[in-house]
Amino acid sequence: MIKALSLLLTVTVTVLSGLLFFFSAAPAQASLNCAGLTGCDRKFCEIESQLKIAQERGNDRKAAGLAKALAEAKQHCTAEGLRKELAEEIEEAREDLAAYRADLKEAEEDGDADDIRKYQQKIEEEQDEIDQLEKELSGLN
Incomplete structure (x- = not known):
């Protein structure tokens, strides 16, 4: 009885893991x-x-x-339309980056360790986004 229950549990976990992988990987596979x-x-x-x-x-x-x-x-x-969209996205991301840097400075002045970590993470993510957008833009030229 315990072996049957254990086997059923193992099969269920395996099936659920496979489904989770499939649904989480599908967007990544699509973009690839x-x-x-x-x-x-x-x-x-x-x-x-x-x-x-x-x-x-x-x-x-x-x-x-x-x-x-x-x-x-x-x-x-159009290629020109895409260039314009990307340039606008880059500008918005740079504005967000400047705001996060100002927030980080304020958090550092307040000595708020949680906010410091949060804004450092946001700055890193925003910089990564800018890098990606600039790469896409250069690919259109």
């Missing part, structure tokens, strides 16, 4: 398929990948929104 593309082709690929995932998961509202976004992108996407 688009990694070799640039510009509008990459944008279309990424939207199509997200659309496929939404459809597979039965998320009809998200799928409808993504289908609309894909149609809009295919109608209006």
Whole structure:
């Protein structure tokens, strides 16, 4: 009886682990398929990948929104438009970075260790985002 229960528990945990891996890895796998593309082709690929995932998961509202976004992108996407969008995103990220640095300075003045760690983490994440956006922008040139 205990062996049967143990086996059932092991099988259940294995199945759940596999499902968790599948659903958490699907977006990553989808973006990997688009990694070799640039510009509008990459944008279309990424939207199509997200659309496929939404459809597979039965998320009809998200799928409808993504289908609309894909149609809009295919109608209006240009390399210059993408450059402009990326430049705007970089500027917004730099503004966020400056705000986080000001918050960090204030936290350091207050001696708040938790806030110091929090803002250091946010600064690092924001800098990584800026680096990624700049890399994407340079790939369009």
